[in-house]
Amino acid sequence: MRPYDFPPDLLRDQTAWWSTYRQLADGAPAASPTEGRRRLLDLSARIADHPFWRGSAGTPAARMNLK
Numbered sequence: 001m002r003p004y005d006f007p008p009d010l011l012r013d014q015t016a017w018w019s020t021y022r023q024l025a026d027g028a029p030a031a032s033p034t035e036g037r038r039r040l041l042d043l044s045a046r047i048a049d050h051p052f053w054r055g056s057a058g059t060p061a062a063r064m065n066l067k
Helices: 008-026 033-048 060-066
Strands: none
Touching (some): 008 033
């Protein structure tokens, strides 16, 4: 498996995405489920549009490795 050197902000956003997803899935108390869903959408957009994906390292395999 090829190692990827993901930028810290991309790793931070992906980690936040998983954390938010788990909170929603577990029914953890949050301000509101709507806010959690909005956060997921915002993080998804930031991850998908990150400049890292525009470079040569931004392959489908790299996207799967990030997840």
